[in-house]
Amino acid sequence: MAVNTIIEQYYSAGAGLHDAVKTLRTNIWFSAMDQEIKTIVVTSVNPHEGKSTLAVFLGIAMAESGQHTLLMECDCRRPMLQNYLKMQPDHDLVDVLRRRISAREAVTSTPVERLDLLSSVVLASPVEVLASNRFNGILEEFKQQYDVILLDTPPLGSFIEAAILASRADGTLLVLQSGSTEVAAAQAVVAQLEKAKARVLGCVLNNVNMTSQQYYYADYYKDGRKRKDGGEKGKEKRPPTRKPEK
Ligand SMILES: Nc1ncnc2c1ncn2[C@@H]1O[C@H](COP(=O)(O)OP(=O)(O)O)[C@@H](O)[C@H]1O
Ligand SMILES: [Mg+2]
Known part of the structure; x- marks a missing residue:
């Protein structure tokens, strides 16, 4: 069976996911009453907690809103990102860093209107690069x-890259994995973000079981307010469309 792109997964996931992502988008705008939020860092404590997935889903929702x-x-x-989108961009971040092309030329349009991608290859010194002028x-x-x-x-x-970027960004989202991210580790990461003077917009609790519908993705809450349905953890259906990563 052909593996769908993450965009196809989003559109086939149904209203539950769409509502959750749009709620997140709206909450970001609400938290930005007094300050423009243009640059948003998406990070988490551990690998595989859903950062890239959330970044794409939120990107789709943002683009859809104009x-x-x-x-x-x-x-x-x-x-x-480029793998998830099944894209093979002609250019990436390194081309811009080396001044081979302009920033504008390096981005690639995705199939979603108003949503572009700047991809990157693996860098030998990511900290130095991302911290550079x-x-x-x-x-x-x-x-x-x-x-x-x-x-x-x-x-x-x-x-450390996320803290470096968060110190310059307008806001940061922390993705937590329901039932597996350790509280102490999450607190340490929040402390790290605060040390970097990052503006933490809130947390996205991923992999929450939403029993009433086939929700696939995120639940969002801010300032410790819990989700309303109190769903049971660990029984959600995983999407059949992509093999888990190695
Ligand atoms: N809520 C979810 N339910 C099921 N699978 C998920 C969910 N969120 C992410 N995944 C899957 O988990 C894997 C890791 O997600 P990814 O977004 O790459 O995490 P990260 O960027 O934090 O490493 C991917 O295969 C992705 O499709
Ligand atoms: Mg990722």
């Missing part, structure tokens, strides 16, 4: 061109 949105691959240790300049350039920039990052429990 926002010109850029998905920026900043997990330069394990860049997955050159990278910062590129981000500033994109800020002139896009309404929203979603930065997908490596897990902050193991690598």
Whole structure:
């Protein structure tokens, strides 16, 4: 069976997922009453907690609401966005860093209107690159061109990049895996983000069982307010469309 792109997964997932992602999008706008939120870092404590998936889903929802949105691959240790989107862009972040082409030329349109991708290859020194003035300049350039920039990052429990980016971004989302992310580890990551003076917009609790419908993705709550349905953990149906990663 052909493996669908993550975009196809989103559109075939049904209203439950769409509602959850749109609620997240709305809550981000609500949290931004007094300050524009243009650059959003998506991170988590551990690998495989759903950062890249959430970044794409939120990107689709943002683009659908009329926002010109850029998905920026900043997990330069394990860049997955282009694989998930099944795209083979002609250019990537390295081409821009080396000034081979402009930032504008390096992005590729996705099948979703108003949603673009800047991909990356694996970098030998991701921390140095993402902390550099050159990278910062590129981000500033994109800020002139896009309404929203979603930065997908490596897990902050193991690598520092997300904190570096979060210190410059307008907001940060922390993805937590229902039933598996350890509370102490999550608290340590939040402390790290606070040390970086990041603005933590909230947490996305992934892999929550939403029994009444075939919800696939996220539940969102902020400031410790729990979701309403109190769903049971660990019994949700995984989407059949993509093999788990190695
Ligand atoms: N809520 C979910 N339910 C089922 N599978 C999920 C869910 N969120 C993510 N996945 C799957 O888990 C794997 C890791 O997700 P990914 O977004 O790559 O995580 P990360 O970027 O944090 O490493 C992927 O195969 C993805 O399809
Ligand atoms: Mg990822």
